[in-house]
Amino acid sequence: MMDFQVLIPELAKWNNGKGISVELWINGLGNFEHAIAYGRLFWPDFVEYDGCIFLSQYFDIENYNNWMKSTKGNKTAVEKVMNHRHIVDYFPNSPKPQPTKEQMVYFGNYLKELWDCKLKRDFPERNIVVEFFEGEDVVDDVYDFEILFYQNR
16 A cells, blocks of 8 residues: 655645645645646547557657657657656756655656556557566656557557
8 A cells, every 4th residue: 555645745734733635635725627637647638640550649750750850760769759657757947855765766657557548448459568667777856657559659
């Protein structure tokens, strides 16, 4: 069981220091606009182009053509580079201090599971791999935590 008191230290500050649950915290601070926005991050739209699959909000044909040229037509390599995201880039203006490694690992793995489910639902006939880089491959810099997906051809 995940210790959300560690992942969300603010929980312990509520209720005169007795703490509250994640659900009560959301009741106190959450709103529908944020829920809708986070939903787009967790369950994104994908676009298929030339046999490749991309996050629709980041897809650009000119960028695709440039990567196809530089990879000599390697579609898997193009998917890897165009579909990689640094986790910390989703919150560049966060007023909080930098996230902890535990927060990055939890969030990255959670996003990986959700994207994997959505990609399998949307493209059941494709062999799509979703990867989240953590652990020994990642140093202490939060910028090193990345998620990506591609088709295993």
